[in-house]
Amino acid sequence: IRRILETATYAPSAHNNQPWRFAVVTDLSVKARLTEAMAADFRRDLEKEGLPEADIAARLERSRRRIHKAPVVVILCMDATGMNNYSDPKRQQAEMTMAVQSTALAGLQLLLAVHAEGLGGVWTCGPLFTPETVRAALDLPATWQPQAMLFIGYPAESPSIPERKPLEQVALFR
Structure with missing residues (x-):
């Protein structure tokens, strides 16, 4: 896992600010705390959408199972404190977008490293x-903004690759 995380830190980053942060969770009691905290928020959101209780219960159970079954859960966070500050809102928004993009690239790099190690990963x-719930459940620093949750382990199955849009729909050649 340390080698995977080290590889992830070589992702490209805007201004080389490296805003990514990784919270690695393997402890079962911490996973349980995280799961229950997130489930309460998830339930509330699904109830607001008017989903039937059976659907809510099934989705919550799937989320719980994913977190508990993964040997390693990585919360990919962004810490934008090192990014540039601008008085111009347009430039400031661009700076935040660069921080998000840089963090996402580190997440992708992490998943590629997971695969290179013969493991499986899910984003x-x-x-x-x-x-806020994730930050509180894991006692993360206030500047760490949770962006994604990655599950790492030995794959139990080899799922088929989801269908992709044809290149003609996603690329322009000029």
């Missing part, structure tokens, strides 16, 4: 919906 975005 989910649940922490974006409950950043």
Whole structure:
């Protein structure tokens, strides 16, 4: 895991500010605390959407199972404190976008390293919906903004690759 994380830190980053942070969770009691905290928020959101209780229960159980079954859970966070500050809102928004992009690249680099080690990895975005809850459950520094949750372990299956849009729909050649 340390080698995977080290590889992730070689991702490109705007201004070389390296805003990514990794919270590595392997302890079962910490996983349980994280799961229950996020589940409460997830339930509340699903109830607001008017989903039937059976659907809510199934989605919550799937989330719980993913967190508990993964030997390693990495919360990918962004710390934008090192990014440039501008008085111009347009430039400031661009700076924050660069921090998000840099953090996402580190997450991708991490998943590529996971694969290179013969492991499996799954990226989910649940922490974006409950950043304060995740931060509190894991006692993360106030500047760490949870962006994604990655599950790492030996794959139990070899799922088929989801269908991709044809290149003609996603690329322009000029």
